[in-house]
């Protein structure tokens with residue numbers, strides 16, 4: 001009886017081990033938040049999966065900010081005010097440093113996990 005039970009558990013576990021990686025690969029893209037407060041990106045470094053979106057949320061009282069991927073030779077992002085957000089979806093793997101346009105001392109990096117680096 002005990003052996004039968006153990007067998008069933010092990011069997012389930014095996015299914016679990018097979019199914020989990022499949023589920024992981026089918027996982028929906030996520031939206032991950034970075035808060036901006038007291039002229040800091042929190043967290044300053046963030047690791048996401050390819051296809052995920054980062055949503056920067058301005059939590060200041062009255063200061064606007066931007067998200068500027070200067071190293072990608074892009075233009076400064078639009079300024080956004082307290083309680084406004086800025087979003088970007090990352091379709092390529094790699095590490096992407098950014099800063100705030102008006103406040104060069106504000107820096108952060110998005111690390112994107114993936115296989116096409």
Ligand SMILES: [Cu+2]
Pocket residue numbers: 039064065066100101102103106
């Ligand atoms: Cu700023």
